Amino acid sequence: LATKLPKVGTTIFTVMSQLALEHQAVNLGQGFPDFDVPQRLVDALARAMAEGKNQYAPMTGVPALRQAIADKTEACYGYRPDADAEITVVSGASEAIFDAVQAVVRPGEEVVVLDPCYDSYEPAIDLAGGRAVHVPLDPVTFAVDWDRVRAAIGPNTRLLMVNSPHNPSGAMFDADDIARLSDIVESTGVWLLSDEVYEHIVFDGRRHESVLRYPQLRERAFVVSSFGKTYHCTGWKIGYCIAPPALSAELRKVHQYNSFCSFAPAQWAFAEMIRDEPEHYRQLGAFYQDKRDGFREQLSTTRLKPLPVPGGYFQLVDYSAVSDLDDAAFCRWLTMEKGVAAIPLSPFYESPPAGQRLARLCFAKNQATLDAAIKRLVSL
Ligand code: PMP
Ligand code: GLN
Numbered sequence: 001l002a003t004k005l006p007k008v009g010t011t012i013f014t015v016m017s018q019l020a021l022e023h024q025a026v027n028l029g030q031g032f033p034d035f036d037v038p039q040r041l042v043d044a045l046a047r048a049m050a051e052g053k054n055q056y057a058p059m060t061g062v063p064a065l066r067q068a069i070a071d072k073t074e075a076c077y078g079y080r081p082d083a084d085a086e087i088t089v090v091s092g093a094s095e096a097i098f099d100a101v102q103a104v105v106r107p108g109e110e111v112v113v114l115d116p117c118y119d120s121y122e123p124a125i126d127l128a129g130g131r132a133v134h135v136p137l138d139p140v141t142f143a144v145d146w147d148r149v150r151a152a153i154g155p156n157t158r159l160l161m162v163n164s165p166h167n168p169s170g171a172m173f174d175a176d177d178i179a180r181l182s183d184i185v186e187s188t189g190v191w192l193l194s195d196e197v198y199e200h201i202v203f204d205g206r207r208h209e210s211v212l213r214y215p216q217l218r219e220r221a222f223v224v225s226s227f228g229k230t231y232h233c234t235g236w237k238i239g240y241c242i243a244p245p246a247l248s249a250e251l252r253k254v255h256q257y258n259s260f261c262s263f264a265p266a267q268w269a270f271a272e273m274i275r276d277e278p279e280h281y282r283q284l285g286a287f288y289q290d291k292r293d294g295f296r297e298q299l300s301t302t303r304l305k306p307l308p309v310p311g312g313y314f315q316l317v318d319y320s321a322v323s324d325l326d327d328a329a330f331c332r333w334l335t336m337e338k339g340v341a342a343i344p345l346s347p348f349y350e351s352p353p354a355g356q357r358l359a360r361l362c363f364a365k366n367q368a369t370l371d372a373a374i375k376r377l378v379s380l
Helices: 012-022 039-050 063-077 092-104 121-127 146-152 175-188 245-258 264-276 284-299 327-338 367-377
Strands: 087-090 110-115 131-136 157-163 191-195 221-226 239-242 314-318 358-362
Touching: 012 327, 039 264, 063 087, 063 239, 063 264, 087 092, 087 245, 092 121, 092 157, 092 191, 092 221, 092 239, 092 245, 110 121, 110 146, 121 131, 131 146, 146 175, 157 175, 221 245, 284 314, 284 367, 327 358
Parallel strands: 110 131, 110 157, 157 191, 191 221
Antiparallel strands: 087 239, 221 239, 314 358
16 A cells, blocks of 8 residues: 555554553553543533433534633633634644644645644645645754744745644743744744643743734634643543634634534533633643642652753653663663653654653653652662
């Protein structure tokens, strides 16, 4: 078979979770919480199903949920998107990314991505017949070199994809980044895809610089988020995209023939949860900051050196004091021989920086899980 995706194998997340299972490793690899979904959300889901909300949702999403997303967006970012024309509920941020790329990228066009980037971006671009142009982030701070981004954009560039808070590094945009990004978007006329799935997981009083705060950016952007991250339910696969009416209309053309609509009972449950318990997303940063701080303190008893984590639920560690293996080999060894699964960074790059010795650990875990991992990591 002449594959359409020659560079793609099984995702690193699946590979490492499988390896963790085979070796009974503590799984700090694939990013997912191992603690419970808020009881209120579970109750709301059960009630929605019991009340018969089990048939197709409207293609664009249950109206009460789109309304709740509009309210929440206004409360968080001072901008109220039109619930009918600008908000589309989809099956996870992954679907939003896929749909947006298919909607605007034509064969032969280029899309600028910033490496390391989430692994679904490039396959989505390839399937649209486009070409990913990779611009590396700083290998130590993961800051964006906006001059390089500008230089990578040419007449054939259709889309720029950004992600803050960033997976895997946790790096976040500040006001200067937004100013540079605005200049670039305005002067080149590219479309923007802003992946903001970790929007509520931000630390130390930082402000999440959502593209939705800025008129000059949001009028050219698909802004993507995911309830999986915000409500500890990565397996429910509900996310959404906020984009101006013309972009939303194009995204919906893809969404309606991709999945048509997303799991209806959960949409009702999220509508209720967002409306009745805004404290959940308001306190999410503090909730994860405690975990981050505790985990970093525990890591200080090991030979792994933690990098700063401004946002998100991943801790990068420099393992060069422990091993000179490359990151893929190190993460396999750590999983199979030491019983802790981690994610290497190289799959997030077109060309990983030479000699980079970093691994990603997920701290969205119960304390008992983190304790079990640390117990194994102290012996490295
Ligand atoms: N973008 C980023 C940066 C992510 O980390 C993830 C999930 N790990 C996604 C998109 C996909 O989100 P979802 O599970 O809602 O499809
Ligand atoms: N986004 C999650 C991560 O970065 C994994 C998602 C997946 O397994 N597809 O770990």
